[in-house]
């Protein structure tokens with residue numbers, strides 16, 4: 011397999027608000043990193059498979075802090091991963107952004123070495139080296155944000171696929187969804203949180219998921235952010251394949267029980 015062309019440079023100055031600040035920091039962190047993705051790896055599609063059953067699947071997030079909440083809980087990443095697995099989670103999301111989410115790439119290494127749930131690298135990917143690192147850390151998938159990558163999303167998707175990673179391609183509005191659909195993404199996530207303002211609107215996921223299905227999308231659809239109670243999930247049951255939940259589980263004090271309680275039909 012030939013290596014994908016290096017993704018084009020990103021026009022990050024157009025990304026506003028909180029998100030703009032974070033992606034500028036991440037771009038500076040990786041400014042001198044080697045853009046070569048390295049050798050091709052076979053596609054295992056473990057993350058995709060874990061979300062593809064008939065029931066609404068749970069992607070449980072290891073999230074110790076966030077820009078909207080500040081400190082959430084000083085989770086031990088491996089203990090948290092095991093607790094989520096015991097609570098019935100189908101996959102994990104591991105924040106590796108250090109300044110605002112109190113994450114590190116090392117969490118991903120430790121989690122994938124210690125347990126078997128497929129793990130997503132949750133970060134602000136702005137450089138191909140971040141995908142190479144994810145593969146080397148044993149991740150099954152990586153997040154790609156259309157709000158950050160814009161028209162370069164497809165090029166980053168090609169790098170992820172070269173590395174055998176599933177990609178969760180994240181959107182927040184109709185225009186971003188149309189870009190995601192055009193890339194041939196197999197997994198699309200709809201973020202209820204506007205990362206420019208941090209405002210949450212639980213109507214965003216059902217609206218954009220219905221639009222993706224109406225456009226003929228047959229892949230996996232994930233509803234993301236702001237889910238706290240089983241009642242909150244009624245808006246996406248029967249519509250989404252999976253939900254991605256962080257803060258409400260991480261802050262609960264009993265991660266396994268919180269995961270069970272949230273997902274009860």
Ligand SMILES: O=P(O)(O)OC[C@@H](O)[C@@H](O)c1c[nH]c2ccccc12
Pocket residue numbers: 071073132133134180201234235236237254255256257258
């Ligand atoms: O903590 P919440 O509201 O349950 O949300 C989880 C997840 O969706 C959120 O952390 C998230 C979604 N997309 C992101 C992109 C970057 C950082 C974080 C995120």
